[in-house]
Amino acid sequence: MHVTLVYVHVKPERVDDFIAAMRANHEASVQEHGNRRFDVLRDPADPARFCIYEAYATEADAKAHKLTAHYITWRDQVADMMAEPRTGVTWSGLFPAG
């Protein structure tokens, strides 16, 4: 399992817009080939900070996500909602296997 944690800091006045865009991206992404998780998390201490936990069976599946129409729509929608650039951290899944 190929995992990416994406940390997002949103402009406070755009939080509701971001959540709506994120919901659409979540609903489409969980139906992708090889997707295992696409969990959208919020920081309990700061409602403008989010973490997206994206897990795919393989790195190729994760890369294919960035070519989907719903990813490209989301990327363009949220571009001016960011308070600062997103950061991503990659992990390798041990368990569950496969």
Place this chain on the structure above:
Amino acid sequence: MHVTLVYVHVKPERVDDFIAAMRANHEASVQEHGNRRFDVLRDPADPARFCIYEAYATEADAKAHKLTAHYITWRDQVADMMAEPRTGVTWSGLFPAG
């Protein structure tokens, strides 16, 4: 969904022992009431660093995990495998809902 990310740095010579203990904890934890994920991740840049992604339906379910026999066994097994104290970060799940 109540999520905790636990960051673990293991003594290099105890990595194999840690993975064996972690596998047993994973296999039992995913069968707990309210468990949604119990993913064990490894840092691709440092084989002695791990992240456990624990998601439960409710905070009460997450707390109940720490009362299980398999958690207590794991906690005691890994106590002297740590290179430094574990740290945990809590998130609230937005999607998937529930």
